[in-house]
Amino acid sequence: xKSLTSLWSCTANELAARCCTSAALDVKTVECRTQHxxxxxxxxxxxxxxxxxxxxxxxxxxxxxxxxxFRTHPLTGFPVFMQGFLGRVFSPxxxxxxxxxxxxxxxxxxxxxxxxxxxxxxxxxxxxxxSSVVSAGRERQAMSDFIQCEHDxxxxxxxxxxxxxxxxxxxxxxxxGDIFTKLDREVHWGRLKPKHxxxxxxxxxxxxxxxxxxxxxxxxxxxxxxxEYLCPNPNFWDKERIHIIEPGDELPVRVVTVPKTxxxxxxxxxxxxxxxxxxxxxxxxxxxxxxxxxxxxxxIGLDDQDPNREMARLGSLNGDLxxxxxxxxxxRVSNQHVRAMLEDWPExxxxxxxxxxxxxxxxxHGVIRLAKFASMVQxxxxxxxxxxx
Numbered sequence: 545x546k547s548l549t550s551l552w553s554c555t556a557n558e559l560a561a562r563c564c565t566s567a568a569l570d571v572k573t574v575e576c577r578t579q580h581x582x583x584x585x586x587x588x589x590x591x592x593x594x595x596x597x598x599x600x601x602x603x604x605x606x607x608x609x610x611x612x613x614f615r616t617h618p619l620t621g622f623p624v625f626m627q628g629f630l631g632r633v634f635s636p637x638x639x640x641x642x643x644x645x646x647x648x649x650x651x652x653x654x655x656x657x658x659x660x661x662x663x664x665x666x667x668x669x670x671x672x673x674x675s676s677v678v679s680a681g682r683e684r685q686a687m688s689d690f691i692q693c694e695h696d697x698x699x700x701x702x703x704x705x706x707x708x709x710x711x712x713x714x715x716x717x718x719x720x721g722d723i724f725t726k727l728d729r730e731v732h733w734g735r736l737k738p739k740h741x742x743x744x745x746x747x748x749x750x751x752x753x754x755x756x757x758x759x760x761x762x763x764x765x766x767x768x769x770x771x772e773y774l775c776p777n778p779n780f781w782d783k784e785r786i787h788i789i790e791p792g793d794e795l796p797v798r799v800v801t802v803p804k805t806x807x808x809x810x811x812x813x814x815x816x817x818x819x820x821x822x823x824x825x826x827x828x829x830x831x832x833x834x835x836x837x838x839x840x841x842x843x844i845g846l847d848d849q850d851p852n853r854e855m856a857r858l859g860s861l862n863g864d865l866x867x868x869x870x871x872x873x874x875x876r877v878s879n880q881h882v883r884a885m886l887e888d889w890p891e892x893x894x895x896x897x898x899x900x901x902x903x904x905x906x907x908x909h910g911v912i913r914l915a916k917f918a919s920m921v922q923x924x925x926x927x928x929x930x931x932x933x
Contacts, residue, residue, distance in 0.1 A: 548586055548660065549578050555659070559652035565628030570656075573625055586660040589613055593625075594657025601650070606630075606639035629653050682808055686801055687908050690811050693875045698915040701880045709884055716885045723833050723840065724885075728892040730829045731767055736895075738773055738825035745817040746798040746905075754817050759787045761794055761818055764898040767891060768822055789818075796903035796911050797919060813904055813919030822899035877917045 553571045560567035577585045593612050600606050608621025615624045622636050630636075630653065632646035730736055740754040749757075760770040770786050789795075795816040801809035815823070834840050842851070859865030870876070879900070886893040900918060905911050 548583070549575050552586065552656065552659075556656055559656065560628060563629060563632060563646060563649045563652055565632065565649075567626075567628065570626050570628070583660075583663075587663055590657045591661035594654060594661070597630075597653055597657065600634070601641070604641040606634050608639065626653060626656065629656075683801055684908060686809050686811050687799070687906055689872075690799060690875070690906060691909050691912070693872050694912065694915055697876060697878050701878055701915060704880070712881065713884050713887065717888065720840075720885070721888075723830075723837060724889045724892060726833045727826070727830055728889040730833075731826075731891045731895045734772060736768065736825035736829055738768075738821045739828070740817070740821055741824060743820075744814050745820055746795050746814050747817045749817050754821070757817055757821065758785050759789050759818060761789050761791070761898065763791060764818070764822055764895075767895040767898055768825065773822070773825070791902070794901070794903065796905045797901045799904050799906045799919070811919075813901075815901060819899050819901050822895075826895060826899060875916050875919055879915060879917045882917045 552574055553567075556567035556570055556574075574585075574590075577589070581589065593614060596610055596612050599610075606622060608616055612623065616622060617624060617636075620637055620639065622634070622639060623630055627636070629649045632642075632649040633653070634641055634645075740751070742751070745754065757774060760774060764770075765788060770788070771783070774786065797813040797815055797819075799811060799813050801811055855865050856867055859867065882896065883893065886896060902914055903911050904914055904919065
């Protein structure tokens with residue numbers, strides 16, 4: 545911890561010299577609060593402070609009524625912490641953004657408040673491991689939020705207006721009808737090419753063991769027969785080796801948390817090997833078809849994020865563009881919407897439904913049935929999230 549506070553202190557003093565101010569009191573504040581609050585002060589409290597300052601910059605004035613967990617001047621409401629930097633950006637008396645704010649000071653403020661917001665902690669260090677810093681309470685809250693999101697999706701499904709669903713299906717057909725027709729044709733003629741991904745699977749199989757997969761869901765057997773998808777050479781096909789799994793016996797996705805920030809972990813779902821294998825087949829054909837489409841290739845970025853980065857840059861300069869950042873966007877795509885979207889392509893719908901996991905094993909909540917189409921970080925969640933949002 546001392547090395548992190550030393551890094552912050554050195555950075556603060558160097559930036560203060562460049563901005564012709566002093567960071568002596570700021571350094572004392574950081575050292576004292578880090579000693580009492582630990583790493584969460586650097587990674588969470590400072591980061592929250594930086595986000596509030598960004599909001600002040602956008603609105604053009606300091607809002608003293610916004611809580612920042614730092615002291616403010618009793619008369620003006622101007623923040624005391626980092627006031628040397630802030631005073632070169634905002635008026636210490638009125639709190640208004642200066643006509644000619646110091647760009648160097650703005651850069652220093654953002655660097656000092658946000659530099660530890662997404663710190664990568666060494667796995668070998670037990671003291672700074674993700675599980676030891678992100679409290680058990682935050683882990684439990686993340687799982688509760690996952691369950692609440694599931695309830696929200698289920699409740700929204702029950703309130704859907706049939707007229708809305710009809711309009712949704714009509715617009716979907718106009719936008720993606722040609723793509724779905726081509727993908728349905730790929731399914732019909734068995735031209736999908738499955739593959740195993742590099743990630744973990746709910747079966748806890750090693751990378752090599754995935755290639756000896758000996759179980760296949762009944763729901764996939766008609767559209768993606770195990771005799772064609774699990775063995776590249778029919779001469780070596782052993783039908784007795786394959787276990788066809790009935791829907792009620794399918795392995796649920798394994799819901800786990802992975803590091804995101806120290807404020808809260810990210811919740812992801814790990815798919816069974818068979819499901820992930822089939823999803824790769826559909827996703828590969830879907831990506832190829834989208835890249836062949838002149839319009840959707842430029843609208844839906846499956847591989848290249850440069851257009852998104854450029855639009856975000858332009859939006860930050862002139863304010864004409866905005867980023868739509870929805871909380872748990874992937875988890876809020878309803879399976880009922882996907883089924884309505886694919887209703888006119890029955891074989892594609894059967895393939896998509898066949899490689900979608902219906903249950904999830906959520907720590908602390910047991911195995912639940914899913915109303916969402918697919919959970920965050922699952923391969924199939926990404927393109928559908930783009931199309932819906």
